[in-house]
Amino acid sequence: DTEVTQTPKHLVMGMTNKKSLKCEQHMGHRAMYWYKQKAKKPPELMFVYSYEKLSINESVPSRFSPECPNSSLLNLHLHALQPEDSALYLCASSPRTRGDRGRGEQYFGPGTRLTVT
C-alpha cells in the first residue's frame, strides 16, 4: 500500500477560523512532510517530521502549527490565516529519515485545496 491520504479535499475558511488538515500513511514511513504549493509553482517545504519529532521548520509563520500524534498521522493546525495562504497543501511520507541528504523518495497525498476568505 503506497497510499497517503489527506482530508479534507477542499477547505474554505475565514481569517478568524481555526481548522485542521489531516494526513495519514500506513507504509511504515518515519519521515513525513508538509508542503505548500501555489498555482504554477513548485511545492515549498514547510515542515519535516522524523520519528515523530519536528526536525525542520522552514521559517513558517506561527499561524501554521504542525502536529505528529504518531508515526502514521500528521496534522496541520490553521489559525488566523491570511488570503495569501490560499494554496494546495500537500502531505508526503518517505522511508528515509534524518540526515539522509534527500535520499528518500517521497509519496504524496492528493492534497487539500485551501481557500482563505
Added chain:
Amino acid sequence: QQPVQSPQAVILREGEDAVINCSSSKALYSVHWYRQKHGEAPVFLMILLKGGEQKGHDKISASFNEKKQQSSLYLTASQLSYSGTYFCGTGNTGNQFYFGTGTSLTVIP
C-alpha cells in the same frame, strides 16, 4: 538553493523525444524526479543517489553528473500520458528538500 530547470515548457508530438535539465548552484547529494499532472499530487519517478548513475523506467530515464551539479531526464517516444509538469528535487545534509523550478511538458497527438 532551488535547482533551476530548463526548458520551462515544451510541446511535443506523440513519439518525439525530450530532455529536461536540472541544474544546481549547490552540491547535489541526490536527485529526485517527479511528475505532477494538473490538479493532482506529484508522483515519484526515480531517484539518483550518486554521480554517474543512470536509471531508466520504461521509456523514461535520467542521468546525474555530480561534478557539474546537474541531472537530466530523458523521455523517449513520448506518449500522451507523459503530459504534466516535471520537477527535479534535491536534499542537503539535513532534512531540507527543494523542488526545481519545473518544466511543463505537453504531448499532442
